[in-house]
Amino acid sequence: MNNHKVRFLLTFLFFSFLFPFPLKAGLPTEQVRSTVDKVLTILQNSNLKSEAKSKERRQQLRQTILARFDFTEMAKRSLGQQWGRRSAKEQAEFVKVFTDLVEGAYTSKIESYNGEKVLYTRENQDSNSAEVDTKIATKKGEEFAINYKLHPIKGEWKVYDVVIENISLVNNYRSQFNRILSNSSYEDLVQKIKEKQLVGAGAKEKS
Numbered sequence: 001m002n003n004h005k006v007r008f009l010l011t012f013l014f015f016s017f018l019f020p021f022p023l024k025a026g027l028p029t030e031q032v033r034s035t036v037d038k039v040l041t042i043l044q045n046s047n048l049k050s051e052a053k054s055k056e057r058r059q060q061l062r063q064t065i066l067a068r069f070d071f072t073e074m075a076k077r078s079l080g081q082q083w084g085r086r087s088a089k090e091q092a093e094f095v096k097v098f099t100d101l102v103e104g105a106y107t108s109k110i111e112s113y114n115g116e117k118v119l120y121t122r123e124n125q126d127s128n129s130a131e132v133d134t135k136i137a138t139k140k141g142e143e144f145a146i147n148y149k150l151h152p153i154k155g156e157w158k159v160y161d162v163v164i165e166n167i168s169l170v171n172n173y174r175s176q177f178n179r180i181l182s183n184s185s186y187e188d189l190v191q192k193i194k195e196k197q198l199v200g201a202g203a204k205e206k207s
Contacts, residue, residue: 026123026125026130027125027157028123028125028130028131028132028148028150028157029120029123029132031068031150031156031157032068032120032132032134032148032150032157032159033120035064035065035067035068036118036134038064039061039064039065039110040113040118042057042060042061042064043057043061043110043111043113045057048060057111058107058111061107061110061111062103062107065103065106065107066099066103068158068159069102069158069159069160070151070153070158070159070160071095071098071099071102071103072095073151073158073160074098074102074159074160074161074169074170075091075094075095075098075099076091077160077161077170077174078098078170078173078174078177079094079098079174079177080174080177080178082177082181082186086186090186093190094190097190097193097194098173098193100194101193101196102169102173104196106162114139115139116136116137116138116139117136117137118134118135118136118137119134119135119136119137119143120132120133120134121133121134121135127152128151128152129149129150129151130149130150130151130152130157131147131148131149131150132147132148132150133145133147133148134146134147134148144164144165145163145164145165145166146162146163146164146165147162147163147164148161148162148163149161149162149163177189180192
């Protein structure tokens with residue numbers, strides 16, 4: 001190989017490290033991106049921005065989120081050991097109130113969207129799980145990490161946890177639920193969730 005080719009290859013490799021190729025998205029990233037794009041389309045729809053359209057906007061957001069999130073698995077993991085002690089009826093009720101809690105908190109946060117960019121930075125995948133790492137870049141140059149943990153269900157990758165700035169939504173809720181259950185009954189926990197006397201993953205609390 002002549003010197004010209006050697007210099008070319010070395011230069012190519014050097015700039016490859018400085019300017020890495022864009023992430024080659026696998027199916028988990030593609031499906032997360034599809035859901036995020038749908039959410040952003042709803043938020044950017046000028047016909048849905050007015051207060052009079054808030055109910056319709058939130059309904060569309062709800063349908064989009066429900067299609068990608070596995071709230072049953074999230075509820076199960078958040079309740080921890082208590083899940084197996086509950087009847088099928090209690091489990092179904094818990095999934096419903098938990099879904100309402102998380103969905104409400106998640107929707108209120110994403111409705112504050114103000115033109116931030118979503119960057120897809122990394123994907124890890126095996127046969128039973130995947131992680132899709134993203135960053136939210138604000139107009140002020142700040143970046144916030146939001147990572148999605150997913151598992152496959154009938155050909156779709158469903159989110160079972162969201163990690164915001166290293167704080168797991170599932171772990172955060174499990175920690176709160178355990179504290180409540182250590183001093184109160186399961187019925188009290190459900191009532192507090194219904195009254196939404198809890199904080200989400202945005203709280204600076206680590207389990």
